Each structure stands twice: as C-alpha cells, then as structure tokens.
Amino acid sequence: MASEVQADYLNELNPPQREGVVNTEGPTMLIAGAGSGKTRVLTYRIAHLIQHHHVEPFSIMALTFTNKAAKEMRERIEKIVGNEARNLYMGTFHSVFARILRSEASRLGFPSNFTIYDTDDSKTLIRQIVKQMKLDDKLYKANVVLNRISAAKNRLVSWQDYLNNPIYAQDDADNMRPEMGKLYQTYVMRCFSADAMDFDDLLFNTNVLFQEHPDVLNKYQQRFKYLLIDEFQDTNISQYLIAKRLAAVRQNIAVVGDDAQSIYAFRGADIQNILNFERDYPDLKVIKLEQNYRSTKTIVNAANSVINKNTAQLQKNVWTDNDEGDLIELIKATSDNEEGKLIASAIFETKMQTQSSNAEFAILYRTNSQSRAMEEALRRNNLKYRVVGGLSFYQRKEIKDLIAYLRFIVNPNDEQAMRRSINLPKRGIGPGTIEKLVVVASEENQPLWNVMENAKSYLGGRGGNQVDEYVTLIKSFRLTAEKKDAYDTAALVAKNSGLLKELYADKTIEGMSRYENVQELLNAIKEFTDDKEREDKSLSAFLQEVTLLTDEDRSDSNEEAVTLMTIHMAKGLEFNHVYIVGMEEDLFPSQMMLSSRADLEEERRLFYVAITRAKKKLTLSYALNRYRFGRLKNCEPSRFLEEIDPRFIKVNKKFGSRAALSSAESYVTKNFVNNLKKDQSNRKFASAPQHKPSPDFQPSDTSGLQEGMRVEHAKFGFGKVTVIDAEGANKKAKVEFDTAGEKTLLLSFAKLRIIED
Ligand SMILES: Nc1ncnc2c1ncn2[C@@H]1O[C@H](COP(=O)(O)OP(=O)(O)OP(=O)(O)O)[C@@H](O)[C@H]1O
Numbered sequence: 001m002a003s004e005v006q007a008d009y010l011n012e013l014n015p016p017q018r019e020g021v022v023n024t025e026g027p028t029m030l031i032a033g034a035g036s037g038k039t040r041v042l043t044y045r046i047a048h049l050i051q052h053h054h055v056e057p058f059s060i061m062a063l064t065f066t067n068k069a070a071k072e073m074r075e076r077i078e079k080i081v082g083n084e085a086r087n088l089y090m091g092t093f094h095s096v097f098a099r100i101l102r103s104e105a106s107r108l109g110f111p112s113n114f115t116i117y118d119t120d121d122s123k124t125l126i127r128q129i130v131k132q133m134k135l136d137d138k139l140y141k142a143n144v145v146l147n148r149i150s151a152a153k154n155r156l157v158s159w160q161d162y163l164n165n166p167i168y169a170q171d172d173a174d175n176m177r178p179e180m181g182k183l184y185q186t187y188v189m190r191c192f193s194a195d196a197m198d199f200d201d202l203l204f205n206t207n208v209l210f211q212e213h214p215d216v217l218n219k220y221q222q223r224f225k226y227l228l229i230d231e232f233q234d235t236n237i238s239q240y241l242i243a244k245r246l247a248a249v250r251q252n253i254a255v256v257g258d259d260a261q262s263i264y265a266f267r268g269a270d271i272q273n274i275l276n277f278e279r280d281y282p283d284l285k286v287i288k289l290e291q292n293y294r295s296t297k298t299i300v301n302a303a304n305s306v307i308n309k310n311t312a313q314l315q316k317n318v319w320t321d322n323d324e325g326d327l328i329e330l331i332k333a334t335s336d337n338e339e340g341k342l343i344a345s346a347i348f349e350t351k352m353q354t355q356s357s358n359a360e361f362a363i364l365y366r367t368n369s370q371s372r373a374m375e376e377a378l379r380r381n382n383l384k385y386r387v388v389g390g391l392s393f394y395q396r397k398e399i400k401d402l403i404a405y406l407r408f409i410v411n412p413n414d415e416q417a418m419r420r421s422i423n424l425p426k427r428g429i430g431p432g433t434i435e436k437l438v439v440v441a442s443e444e445n446q447p448l449w450n451v452m453e454n455a456k457s458y459l460g461g462r463g464g465n466q467v468d469e470y471v472t473l474i475k476s477f478r479l480t481a482e483k484k485d486a487y488d489t490a491a492l493v494a495k496n497s498g499l500l501k502e503l504y505a506d507k508t509i510e511g512m513s514r515y516e517n518v519q520e521l522l523n524a525i526k527e528f529t530d531d532k533e534r535e536d537k538s539l540s541a542f543l544q545e546v547t548l549l550t551d552e553d554r555s556d557s558n559e560e561a562v563t564l565m566t567i568h569m570a571k572g573l574e575f576n577h578v579y580i581v582g583m584e585e586d587l588f589p590s591q592m593m594l595s596s597r598a599d600l601e602e603e604r605r606l607f608y609v610a611i612t613r614a615k616k617k618l619t620l621s622y623a624l625n626r627y628r629f630g631r632l633k634n635c636e637p638s639r640f641l642e643e644i645d646p647r648f649i650k651v652n653k654k655f656g657s658r659a660a661l662s663s664a665e666s667y668v669t670k671n672f673v674n675n676l677k678k679d680q681s682n683r684k685f686a687s688a689p690q691h692k693p694s695p696d697f698q699p700s701d702t703s704g705l706q707e708g709m710r711v712e713h714a715k716f717g718f719g720k721v722t723v724i725d726a727e728g729a730n731k732k733a734k735v736e737f738d739t740a741g742e743k744t745l746l747l748s749f750a751k752l753r754i755i756e757d
C-alpha cells in the first residue's frame with residue numbers, strides 16, 4: 001500500500017522536480033521562475049523524507065512566507081503521509097522562532113510569557129519616549145524612528161554597536177536626528193523592562209541566543225535534521241544567519257525561491273543571500289526549473305517580456321506547455337470609481353460566461369487604499385468579497401481593547417497593555433496618573449507591576465484608589481487564568497471589566513457592530529480551546545498565536561468570495577482570473593518607492609509577481625483621474641503597460657463611456673507637455689536610455705497613422721513605422737527606431753508624435 005501512495009506523488013513531478021524531491025541530503029538550492037512548482041517540490045520533499053526515509057516529522061523545520069502557506073503545505077503532506085504531518089515544525093520565521101524563544105527566554109533575561117509588541121505598540125512607545133526626551137516629534141516621527149531601529153536590528157546592529165559607530169552618528173546628524181542612537185537604546189530598554197519583544201526582536205534575539213549560547217544552538221542543531229525554506233529570495237540577513245547556524249552541522253538545508261520575485265528589499269531582504277548561499281555551501285546542488293504549470297502561454301510570455309527589462313536578474317527561460325489562452329485585457333476608466341464599476345462588471349460577466357465561483361477571482365493593487373472603490377462596486381453587484389490585509393479584524397479598536405486586558409493579565413509588566421486597558425471603560429484614571437506610574441517604575445528601576453500594587457504610596461487620594469481597584473480586578477482575572485482555559489478567562493474579562501456592557505449600551509450601528517466583533521473574538525477563542533489536538537489551551541498560548549498571525553492568515557480562504565489584496569500579500573498564490581488595478585504612474589510604480597534604479601527594478605519585480613498570479617486570464621486597468629490624499633489628480637498610464645509586449649494585449653472597447661473618456665483624455669493631453677517636463681527631471685532612473693523629446697513634443701492623434709510615416713516617441717526617440725496591425729482600440733504599430741531598435745506599440749496609449757515633412 002505504502003509504495004503505491006509513494007509512486008503516486010513522484011509521478012506528479014517532472015524530472016528536475018523529482019530530482020529536487022528525492023535527493024534529500026546536503027545543501028540544495030532551487031531558483032526558478034514563477035509557477036514552476038518550487039513550492040510543490042518543497043512540499044513533496046518533506047513528504048518524501050517522512051514516507052520514504054522515515055524521518056521523524058518533529059525533526060523537520062520548514063519556513064514559509066505566511067502561516068497560511070504552512071497550513072496548506074501541511075495539509076498536502078498529510079494527504080501523502082497521514083496525520084503524522086501534524087508534528088512538523090512549520091511556519092513563518094517569526095512564529096517558529098517565537099516558539100523557540102519562549103522555551104529559552106530565561107537565557108536572555110526574559111520570562112517565557114513575554115509579550116510580542118505589534119507595530120502599533122512599538123510606535124506608541126516611540127512617541128512616548130520622544131515626548132519624554134523632549135524631542136521634536138516632527139523630526140522624530142514614530143514610523144521614521146521605528147524604520148531606522150528596525151533596519152538596524154535586521155542588520156544585527158545592536159544599540160551598543162549603533163552608538164559606537166561614527167557612521168550612524170554622522171548619518172543621523174546629517175538627517176537632523178542626532179538623538180537616534182539614544183532613542184534606539186531607550187526603546188530597547190523600555191521593551192526589556194516591559195518583558196516585551198517587537199517583531200524584529202524575534203529574529204534579532206534568536207541570533208543573540210544562538211551566538212551567545214552554543215549549548216542551546218547545539219540542541220536545536222541536533223534536533224532539526226532537515227531545514228527547508230520557501231520564498232528564499234525574501235529573507236533578510238538576520239533570517240539567513242539563523243538558518244545558516246541551525247544547518248551548520250548537518251548541512252541539510254534546501255531553499256527555493258525566485259530572484260525575479262524579490263519584493264521585500266525595502267524591509268531588508270537581500271538578493272545577496274542567494275549569492276551568499278552559493279559561497280557558503282561549495283557542495284551546493286543547484287536545480288533549475290523552467291516549465292511553468294500555472295499560466296497560459298500569453299501570461300507567461302507577457303511576464304517574461306516585462307521582467308527582461310530588469311538588468312539585475314539571473315538568466316532564466318520560463319516556458320509553458322499550457323494553452324495560448326486569452327489576450328491580456330486592458331481597461332481604461334475615467335475615474336477610480338468608474339474603474340471599480342468596470343472591474344466589478346467584468347467579473348460579473350466572466351463569472352456568468354465561464355460558470356466560475358467568486359473564489360476564482362482576485363483583484364490586486366499596489367496600496368491598500370485602492371480597495372475602497374473596488375469594494376463599493378462589488379457590493380453593488382452583489383459579489384461577495386474579502387479584503388486581505390488593510391485594517392484587519394485584530395486591528396480594530398474594540399478587539400485591541402479586550403486583547404490589551406488579556407495581555408496585561410498574562411504579562412504584568414506589559415506597559416502598552418496597561419496603558420490601553422487601565423481606563424477602559426472610563427474609571428477616571430487620567431494620563432497624568434498613568435505617566436506617574438511609568439516614571440516611578442523607570443526611575444526607581446522597579447517592575448511596573450510592583451509600582452502599581454503600591455499605587456497608593458506613590459499617588460495620593462483618588463488616583464491611588466482608582467489604580468488600586470484596577471489592580472484588584474486584574475488580580476482576580478489572573479486567578480481565573482491560572483485555573484481556567486483561554487475562553488473562560490476571556491469571557492469573564494469581557495463581562496467583568498465592563499467592556500461588553502459599555503458596547504452593548506451603544507445602540508448606534510457602529511456600536512452594535514463593535515459589540516458583535518467582541519463576540520466574534522470570543523468565538524474565535526472558543527474555537528481555539530475546543531481544538532482537541534491542542535495541548536496548551538491557556539490564555540498565553542492563545543495570545544501568542546494571535547500576535548503572530550499575518551494579515552493573510554486572518555482571512556478564511558474557503559469562503560466563496562472574490563479576493564482583494566495588495567500584490568505583496570499575493571505572493572505564492574494563484575487564481576484563474578486576476579485583475580491588476582491602478583496601473584498608473586506614481587501609483588504603480590509607486591512614487592514613494594522610486595528614488596533609484598534599483599527601486600524601479602523592485603517595482604517591476606512586483607509587477608512580475610502580480611502578472612504571474614493569473615492562471616487563465618489577466619486584466620489590467622487604469623483610471624485617468626483618481627482621488628489621492630484627498631485631492632482629485634489626473635493620472636498617466638503606467639510605464640509598465642508599455643513594457644508588456646503588445647502582442648499579448650487587447651484594449652477593452654465595450655466598457656467605459658467613450659465621450660467621457662475623450663474629454664478626460666484631452667485634459668490629460670493638454671497637461672502632457674507639462675507633465676513630461678516634470679517627468680524628465682523626476683525620472684532620472686527610467687529603464688531604457690532616455691531620449692530627450694523635442695521641445696515641442698506633443699503626442700499626435702494617431703488614428704491616421706500609416707506605414708512609412710516617421711514618428712517621435714517620448715522615450716525611444718525617432719523612428720519609422722513599418723507595419724500597422726489591427727483596428728480601433730487594438731491598433732498596433734511596429735516602429736523601427738533609429739537607436740532603440742524595433743518596437744511594437746499599442747497606439748491607444750503609446751505617446752507618439754507624427755513628424756510632418
Ligand atoms: N509537475 C507538475 N504537474 C502538474 N502541475 C504542477 C506540476 N508542478 C507544479 N504544478 C502546479 O503548478 C502550479 C504552480 O506550482 P507552485 O505553486 O509550486 O509554483 P511556485 O514555483 O512555487 O510558484 P511561485 O513562484 O508563484 O511561488 C500549482 O498549481 C501546482 O500544483
């Protein structure tokens with residue numbers, strides 16, 4: 001029987017994939033294009049280790065990009081090897097090493113129930129420190145400071161290293177933020193005294209743990225016999241070092257990734273890791289996969305035509321045996337709201353024509369704020385949808401309020417949780433009183449909880465009494481938490497704290513939905529404690545799980561709904577029908593990210609990731625006007641549209657009101673020369689060598705364009721039209737440019753000036 005099962009899964013692989021699965025020993029690297037089965041190889045490799053080599057699942061560690069990806073992988077493995085798969089050590093870097101840090105916390109001076117501060121907690125803490133240090137909060141913006149600290153931690157620069165390195169001091173002085181090092185130090189100390197680690201600490205401290213405690217490292221090196229990493233291109237140096245240390249003895253490390261999909265450089269991910277890997281493991285076995293199983297020929301070739309514009313790319317030749325498929329559709333809208341409507345009707349129509357379910361559709365965008373227009377239109381069309389990311393459930397105020405109580409019960413020194421819960425519902429405890437408690441704790445170098453227990457001796461009269469009441473309440477909750485499970489405790493807290501009652505009393509629509517949300521959280525906790533396979537049902541176990549859920553994990557993918565998400569969240573996923581919306585300059589590529597050529601290449605990789613999510617059909621859209629930062633702005637189509645080989649695109653003529661389009665377009669055209677001037681100074685880093693357009697460059701009406709005419713293109717320079725193809729909106733021209741070579745241009749958005757002679 002067993003051999004039958006085994007033969008089965010090996011038959012679902014092509015020869016190089018199979019090689020990646022059956023050669024389980026030694027360092028292996030699989031760098032291959034999107035949709036070529038990298039994740040499948042990793043999954044089957046694990047199954048093969050268990051099924052064929054009888055490796056104990058708990059000695060295999062697999063690191064994925066989201067916890068949801070880990071869950072899917074586990075389910076797939078379970079189908080092959082049975083429920084043994086449950087004992088695999090799988091998850092994101094953050095969740096896997098948070099677990100290890102909890103076991104070893106005492107080595108680093110932390111209790112095992114340390115809190116994990118989320119980004120909000122970190123920013124709040126920074127704001128408080130900036131205030132206490134009497135610094136200018138316009139210069140020391142919380143997110144700027146946090147990014148700086150985060151970048152340091154991800155490069156394994158401790159606050160001591162930071163303060164001792166004159167390069168950082170100089171850099172901060174140049175940026176008018178000379179106190180940055182001191183801020184970093186204070187921030188770390190405040191987290192430490194609150195028994196808290198932030199997200200970056202989970203990696204930073206794991207490195208410290210492994211470096212300073214060789215016995216601990218040795219223990220885990222012995223335990224984890226096999227280490228596997230998906231989406232390797234997006235690991236940062238801190239993650240890479242953890243992996244390298246863990247695998248140092250046995251060297252059974254297998255990584256899969258795609259340099260063309262590296263999209264987290266802004267968070268410190270480093271393609272360099274791929275090169276380091278080759279250097280660090282001279283015996284490395286490298287496997288190449290080139291066949292794409294996911295997408296149509298059209299999609300694969302269009303994606304190749306885009307990514308080829310990048311210079312910093314490992315050479316790959318991705319091809320597919322799949323059908324040609326539909327052309328990529330381009331939708332032009334006058335406004336962001338119209339874009340929403342057009343996309344929603346396109347989805348509706350496709351759904352009817354192809355008898356597809358909502359779950360087969362995804363709308364991808366560059367920034368979360370673009371979801372609003374899409375959501376409204378989907379709702380109007382009665383299409384069920386779910387938004388991944390954005391303001392997710394666990395970021396809502398009422399949810400964070402109750403969680404703050406729960407956190408403070410588990411960790412009595414969690415300063416941010418105390419600050420949030422102490423006056424909820426209102427008990428008349430003012431900010432002055434709260435500040436006093438924190439200041440006393442830090443000045444007298446006492447744990448916060450000690451100070452609070454003795455509040456009366458530090459705070460006279462009313463303040464002291466009120467803090468005392470809160471302390472008594474928390475103590476009673478703690479007693480419950482010791483005896484009961486997470487659900488019983490949370491239900492009691494919701495009731496006895498007065499939170500539920502306050503929400504219940506609010507009969508506005510918002511109030512009612514907040515009440516329901518809290519009930520929903522309690523349901524989630526109930527589900528957690530009802531899980532028969534779970535050993536630890538304590539409040540602290542629940543909290544740990546909740547803090548480390550990534551946005552992607554929080555949504556239920558089984559639901560029959562259209563998925564809306566940013567491209568960053570879409571990594572590794574696939575859908576039959578994908579809509580990439582907001583294909584406009586400044587939005588995608590993002591204006592905020594564009595300060596160098598390397599940044600443009602990262603935006604282009606992001607576009608490549610987006611295109612390659614589609615299995616059957618890809619649709620792109622842009623709007624001519626869009627509300628951004630509260631103002632209506634006119635937009636230009638994204639340069640990325642011109643980068644797709646036009647053979648693969650057709651313009652959708654059916655949608656959109658023609659009249660409205662042309663008036664908006666002439667508005668855009670009038671502004672074109674101005675934009676272009678701005679353009680030339682802004683876009684120093686465009687991909688192709690830049691042609692400097694003539695001073696009177698004005699795009700012509702190209703409806704009368706004929707073969708043999710000479711034209712000027714804003715970017716490619718002068719050339720001669722050699723072939724005209726198709727009609728109307730799909731009209732294309734092949735132009736032989738004097739310096740840029742032959743290009744095929746889709747006339748509905750190419751910027752061409754016809755030269756009269
Ligand atoms: N040998 C194969 N035969 C049939 N289908 C395959 C094969 N290999 C992979 N697939 C299918 O192709 C699709 C893409 O595979 P997978 O997600 O593993 O690719 P990937 O390289 O990890 O993609 P990405 O770069 O987007 O992460 C999946 O639906 C997978 O089931």
Ligand SMILES: [Mg+2]
Nearest residue numbers: 038039040572
């Ligand atoms: Mg994958």
